[in-house]
Amino acid sequence: MEIIIIGSGIGGLCCGALLAKYGFEVTICEAHSIGGGAAHSFTRDGYKFDSGPSLYSGMSYTPSTNPLKQVLDAIEEDLDWVNYDTWGCLLPEGDFNTTVGADDFCKTLEQIRGESAVREWRRLQQEMEPLAAAVNAIPPLAIRYDLSAILSIAQYLPATVWHTPNILRLTGAFKSIMDGVVKDEFIRNWLDLLCFLLSGLPASGTSGAEMAFMFAEWYKPGVVLDYPIGGSGALVDSLVRGLEKYGGKLLLNAPVESIILKNSRVVGVRLKGGKELIASKAVISNASIWDTLKLLPNNRVTRKLIEARKETPECESFMHLHLGIDATGLPEDLQCHYIVVNDWQKGVTAPQNVVVVSIPSVLDPSLAPSGKHNIHVYTPGNEPYAIWSGMKRNSPEYQAQKQARSQVMWQALERVIPDIRSRCEVTLVGTPLTHKGFLRRHRGSYGPAIEAGKALFPGANTPIPGLLCCGDSTFPGIGLPAVAASGAIAANTIVPIVQHLRMLRDIGL
Numbered sequence: 001m002e003i004i005i006i007g008s009g010i011g012g013l014c015c016g017a018l019l020a021k022y023g024f025e026v027t028i029c030e031a032h033s034i035g036g037g038a039a040h041s042f043t044r045d046g047y048k049f050d051s052g053p054s055l056y057s058g059m060s061y062t063p064s065t066n067p068l069k070q071v072l073d074a075i076e077e078d079l080d081w082v083n084y085d086t087w088g089c090l091l092p093e094g095d096f097n098t099t100v101g102a103d104d105f106c107k108t109l110e111q112i113r114g115e116s117a118v119r120e121w122r123r124l125q126q127e128m129e130p131l132a133a134a135v136n137a138i139p140p141l142a143i144r145y146d147l148s149a150i151l152s153i154a155q156y157l158p159a160t161v162w163h164t165p166n167i168l169r170l171t172g173a174f175k176s177i178m179d180g181v182v183k184d185e186f187i188r189n190w191l192d193l194l195c196f197l198l199s200g201l202p203a204s205g206t207s208g209a210e211m212a213f214m215f216a217e218w219y220k221p222g223v224v225l226d227y228p229i230g231g232s233g234a235l236v237d238s239l240v241r242g243l244e245k246y247g248g249k250l251l252l253n254a255p256v257e258s259i260i261l262k263n264s265r266v267v268g269v270r271l272k273g274g275k276e277l278i279a280s281k282a283v284i285s286n287a288s289i290w291d292t293l294k295l296l297p298n299n300r301v302t303r304k305l306i307e308a309r310k311e312t313p314e315c316e317s318f319m320h321l322h323l324g325i326d327a328t329g330l331p332e333d334l335q336c337h338y339i340v341v342n343d344w345q346k347g348v349t350a351p352q353n354v355v356v357v358s359i360p361s362v363l364d365p366s367l368a369p370s371g372k373h374n375i376h377v378y379t380p381g382n383e384p385y386a387i388w389s390g391m392k393r394n395s396p397e398y399q400a401q402k403q404a405r406s407q408v409m410w411q412a413l414e415r416v417i418p419d420i421r422s423r424c425e426v427t428l429v430g431t432p433l434t435h436k437g438f439l440r441r442h443r444g445s446y447g448p449a450i451e452a453g454k455a456l457f458p459g460a461n462t463p464i465p466g467l468l469c470c471g472d473s474t475f476p477g478i479g480l481p482a483v484a485a486s487g488a489i490a491a492n493t494i495v496p497i498v499q500h501l502r503m504l505r506d507i508g509l
């Protein structure tokens, strides 16, 4: 084969499917029995659960600015999406629903903060408008890490020139943009929360680019959010379909034990059990950077990468509840998503302070048996791994800590469904150790905590010939649109420029 990809996260699948479409012989080696990494779905007693993401936008129309949708367009795959526009907020200010769209958040603001807060929000929207245009001026799918980038990006440069001052602002922290416009305490907290949910960092560490993309997606007129019919597993299926129809292969239960180097070049991988797979062109790692480094021998060739990346700071981990419940008598207007913040003073990154609730069977009843709901509650990247590290999963200490630290999720959910504990037919409680095990992620981390303005996410290339990376440890970072972009960028870095340009033209970029 020509290319081996380690890991079938959304980054690896996007990369593999695009490379297969370009005509390369691609094999993806996935350690687990289910593909999709953090975005895989799993089934228990007739309930289909998302292990991770459930918040999507820009997926149900073409052309879209979302790189994930652009990859699906490029590989000529799609799936059905259900649209919605409202989420529930349970905040220190009170419980209310909020709607995406240009004007709707203003109605919420007027009720809880008054006219001056609305004026500030509108000023921020004005400020973000040119930044959003700038962030979309060069599509991430045009990026490649070789000299041919001059050609792939050239066509966007005339339009980009006008955005130059804004492009510079995009690379810095969103906080400096926010500080210039927003004084209202609630709006500042709200923006900090959105930043944290997007990047795992507050406004001081999240890039202006990430927030500009979010503003362009969520706060424009008539916008809706999307949820994949069949859950996140349906997205994974469509990427695997794309991979396989162009001749690519996904090997499940195929953990890579080490990356093989010969004559100072990466030439393949060794699977657990000893089988060797040779790649004539490249090996691309979709595993997190910490997990990738563990696969490399430490020698003269690899040292530069290991030294440069081993201290990559990490976001914290997750607690999870996956519940299958009896839905009898629940209100008709139950939302798919609720966000719970217990105390703004503690900060959005504080452990046990922010909880996310997702009830996707509200949007897609096929995910649960008739008359039931599936629920995923989690603490988003704020559970310290250190307090779990080294614990034995069957020990009484572990069980007690699991019980104690899951209470914050039950309490959050009780604010939505007061009698939740008596409705459960399936109850699965996950800790950072579960997260680490099932998602095969170093310390169960959400991803690298690389702070905007202080450092940049590295690109697809590595100093080791024949080894590239994609996924949330590479540019542009964490989240499905970002990892889809990273997978496409790695694929485009390998493909001849003519094919790359043809792909961009075919999908209307």
Ligand SMILES: Cc1cc2nc3c(=O)[nH]c(=O)nc-3n(C[C@H](O)[C@H](O)[C@H](O)COP(=O)(O)OP(=O)(O)OC[C@H]3O[C@@H](n4cnc5c(N)ncnc54)[C@H](O)[C@@H]3O)c2cc1C
Pocket: 006, 007, 008, 009, 010, 011, 012, 029, 030, 031, 032, 035, 036, 037, 038, 039, 051, 052, 053, 054, 055, 056, 254, 255, 256, 257, 286, 287, 288, 291, 295, 318, 378, 438, 439, 440, 441, 446, 447, 470, 471, 472, 473, 477, 478, 479, 480, 481, 483
């Ligand atoms: C609870 C949660 C909720 C989230 N919500 C959202 C959301 O609503 N919207 C959004 O956009 N993003 C969300 N995210 C973030 C998003 O899901 C991730 O950023 C993204 O899925 C990461 O994809 P990835 O390709 O980088 O890698 P991963 O998903 O981490 O996949 C890497 C794959 O590599 C495999 N692997 C690792 N080592 C090896 C090895 N040695 N051999 C073989 N295989 C290996 C792993 O098993 C895994 O399948 C959420 C994340 C979580 C955890």
